[in-house]
Amino acid sequence: MTDWICKTFEQLTTHELYQVLKLRVDVFVVEQTCPYPELDNNDQVDGVHHLLGYDGDVLVACARLLPKGTTYDYVSIGRVATKETHRGGGLGHDLIAKAKQECQRLWPDETIKIGAQSHLQNYYSRHGFKACSDEYLEDDIPHIDMKLLK
Numbered sequence: 164m165t166d167w168i169c170k171t172f173e174q175l176t177t178h179e180l181y182q183v184l185k186l187r188v189d190v191f192v193v194e195q196t197c198p199y200p201e202l203d204n205n206d207q208v209d210g211v212h213h214l215l216g217y218d219g220d221v222l223v224a225c226a227r228l229l230p231k232g233t234t235y236d237y238v239s240i241g242r243v244a245t246k247e248t249h250r251g252g253g254l255g256h257d258l259i260a261k262a263k264q265e266c267q268r269l270w271p272d273e274t275i276k277i278g279a280q281s282h283l284q285n286y287y288s289r290h291g292f293k294a295c296s297d298e299y300l301e302d303d304i305p306h307i308d309m310k311l312l313k
Contacts (some may be wrong), residue, residue: 165216165223165257169265171208182222183213199302208233212269214262216254223249224258228266237276237304237310238266243266259290263311274310281305 171250175183188201201256205211211233216224234241240262245255266275281285281298287309 165218165254167214167216167261169212169214169228171210171212173214175213179213179215179222183215183225186222186244186246187242189247191242194247195304197302197304205233212265214258214265216258216261218249222246224254226258226262228262228269230299231273232271234278235276235308238270238273240266240275240277256290257287259287263290274313276308276310278306279309281307284309 170179171179184201191197191199192201195309205214206227208229212228214224214226214228217220223246225242225244226240229235229239229241230239231237240259243258243262244253245251245258263275266273268313276293276295277287277292278301279292282305291312292309293312294307295310298305298307300306
Protein backbone atom coordinates (compact mmCIF):
# COMPACT_ATOMS: atom_id res chain seq x y z
CA MET A 164 0.00 0.00 0.00
CA THR A 165 1.24 3.48 -0.85
CA ASP A 166 1.52 6.12 1.86
CA TRP A 167 0.75 9.61 0.53
CA ILE A 168 1.95 12.95 1.85
CA CYS A 169 1.41 16.43 0.44
CA LYS A 170 3.83 19.22 1.33
CA THR A 171 4.85 22.69 0.24
CA PHE A 172 8.43 23.26 -0.89
CA GLU A 173 9.34 24.70 2.52
CA GLN A 174 7.98 21.61 4.28
CA LEU A 175 10.04 19.15 2.23
CA THR A 176 13.12 17.77 3.94
CA THR A 177 16.33 17.83 1.94
CA HIS A 178 16.05 14.03 1.66
CA GLU A 179 12.49 14.26 0.26
CA LEU A 180 13.49 17.00 -2.18
CA TYR A 181 16.41 14.90 -3.41
CA GLN A 182 14.10 11.88 -3.88
CA VAL A 183 11.59 13.96 -5.86
CA LEU A 184 14.21 15.45 -8.15
CA LYS A 185 15.89 12.07 -8.67
CA LEU A 186 12.60 10.35 -9.58
CA ARG A 187 11.64 13.12 -12.00
CA VAL A 188 15.07 13.14 -13.66
CA ASP A 189 15.08 9.32 -13.86
CA VAL A 190 11.70 9.35 -15.62
CA PHE A 191 11.73 12.47 -17.76
CA VAL A 192 15.42 12.93 -18.59
CA VAL A 193 16.88 9.41 -18.49
CA GLU A 194 13.97 7.11 -19.51
CA GLN A 195 12.47 9.53 -22.03
CA THR A 196 15.92 10.72 -23.18
CA CYS A 197 14.72 14.30 -22.98
CA PRO A 198 17.12 16.86 -21.59
CA TYR A 199 14.97 19.72 -20.33
CA PRO A 200 15.16 22.33 -17.57
CA GLU A 201 13.84 20.25 -14.65
CA LEU A 202 14.57 23.08 -12.21
CA ASP A 203 12.07 25.58 -13.62
CA ASN A 204 11.52 27.64 -10.43
CA ASN A 205 7.91 26.43 -10.08
CA ASP A 206 8.67 23.95 -7.29
CA GLN A 207 9.18 26.75 -4.80
CA VAL A 208 6.37 29.12 -5.85
CA ASP A 209 4.01 30.03 -3.00
CA GLY A 210 1.07 27.67 -2.91
CA VAL A 211 2.69 24.86 -4.93
CA HIS A 212 2.38 21.46 -3.25
CA HIS A 213 4.27 18.24 -3.84
CA LEU A 214 2.36 14.98 -3.63
CA LEU A 215 4.66 12.12 -2.65
CA GLY A 216 3.81 8.41 -2.64
CA TYR A 217 5.98 6.08 -0.59
CA ASP A 218 6.41 2.33 -0.45
CA GLY A 219 8.15 2.09 2.91
CA ASP A 220 10.92 4.68 2.70
CA VAL A 221 11.17 4.55 -1.11
CA LEU A 222 9.55 7.33 -3.14
CA VAL A 223 7.60 5.54 -5.87
CA ALA A 224 5.33 8.30 -7.19
CA CYS A 225 5.09 12.07 -7.22
CA ALA A 226 3.19 14.96 -8.74
CA ARG A 227 3.39 18.72 -8.49
CA LEU A 228 0.16 20.58 -7.68
CA LEU A 229 0.18 24.18 -8.87
CA PRO A 230 -2.25 26.91 -7.88
CA LYS A 231 -4.14 28.96 -10.45
CA GLY A 232 -1.88 31.41 -12.23
CA THR A 233 1.37 29.47 -11.85
CA THR A 234 1.53 27.72 -15.23
CA TYR A 235 -2.07 28.14 -16.40
CA ASP A 236 -5.01 30.36 -15.53
CA TYR A 237 -6.24 27.22 -13.79
CA VAL A 238 -5.06 24.87 -11.06
CA SER A 239 -2.67 22.37 -12.60
CA ILE A 240 -1.14 18.96 -11.98
CA GLY A 241 2.32 18.43 -13.40
CA ARG A 242 5.56 16.46 -13.16
CA VAL A 243 3.51 13.25 -12.72
CA ALA A 244 5.98 10.38 -12.32
CA THR A 245 6.03 6.80 -11.08
CA LYS A 246 9.12 4.72 -10.39
CA GLU A 247 9.74 2.26 -13.22
CA THR A 248 9.89 -0.73 -10.84
CA HIS A 249 6.42 0.08 -9.48
CA ARG A 250 4.48 0.44 -12.73
CA GLY A 251 1.77 -1.85 -14.02
CA GLY A 252 -0.16 -2.32 -10.78
CA GLY A 253 -2.34 0.78 -10.83
CA LEU A 254 -0.02 3.13 -8.92
CA GLY A 255 -0.25 5.78 -11.66
CA HIS A 256 -4.04 5.74 -11.48
CA ASP A 257 -3.86 6.03 -7.69
CA LEU A 258 -1.48 8.98 -8.11
CA ILE A 259 -3.85 10.85 -10.45
CA ALA A 260 -6.85 10.15 -8.21
CA LYS A 261 -4.94 11.38 -5.15
CA ALA A 262 -3.66 14.46 -7.02
CA LYS A 263 -7.21 15.39 -8.04
CA GLN A 264 -8.39 14.87 -4.45
CA GLU A 265 -5.60 17.07 -3.05
CA CYS A 266 -6.31 19.81 -5.60
CA GLN A 267 -9.96 19.81 -4.55
CA ARG A 268 -8.92 20.02 -0.89
CA LEU A 269 -6.47 22.86 -1.54
CA TRP A 270 -8.51 24.78 -4.13
CA PRO A 271 -12.20 23.78 -3.89
CA ASP A 272 -14.30 24.17 -7.02
CA GLU A 273 -11.37 25.28 -9.22
CA THR A 274 -10.95 23.84 -12.72
CA ILE A 275 -7.86 21.65 -13.19
CA LYS A 276 -5.83 21.81 -16.41
CA ILE A 277 -2.85 19.69 -17.40
CA GLY A 278 -0.31 19.61 -20.20
CA ALA A 279 -0.28 15.90 -21.02
CA GLN A 280 2.06 14.00 -23.27
CA SER A 281 -0.16 13.24 -26.26
CA HIS A 282 0.28 9.47 -26.06
CA LEU A 283 -1.28 9.62 -22.56
CA GLN A 284 -4.48 11.35 -23.68
CA ASN A 285 -6.61 8.20 -23.25
CA TYR A 286 -5.03 7.54 -19.86
CA TYR A 287 -5.98 10.99 -18.55
CA SER A 288 -9.41 10.73 -20.23
CA ARG A 289 -10.10 7.79 -17.92
CA HIS A 290 -9.73 10.26 -15.04
CA GLY A 291 -12.19 12.78 -16.48
CA PHE A 292 -9.82 15.01 -18.45
CA LYS A 293 -10.80 16.21 -21.92
CA ALA A 294 -8.51 17.64 -24.60
CA CYS A 295 -8.82 21.42 -24.92
CA SER A 296 -6.00 22.34 -27.30
CA ASP A 297 -4.32 21.27 -30.48
CA GLU A 298 -1.21 19.17 -30.15
CA TYR A 299 2.01 21.09 -29.57
CA LEU A 300 5.67 20.26 -28.97
CA GLU A 301 7.16 20.77 -25.54
CA ASP A 302 10.80 19.74 -25.21
CA ASP A 303 10.39 17.88 -28.54
CA ILE A 304 7.61 15.68 -27.10
CA PRO A 305 4.04 16.02 -28.46
CA HIS A 306 1.69 17.37 -25.77
CA ILE A 307 -1.95 18.34 -25.51
CA ASP A 308 -3.70 20.50 -22.91
CA MET A 309 -6.57 18.83 -21.07
CA LYS A 310 -9.18 20.11 -18.59
CA LEU A 311 -10.93 18.10 -15.94
CA LEU A 312 -14.63 17.84 -16.71
CA LYS A 313 -16.86 18.78 -13.80
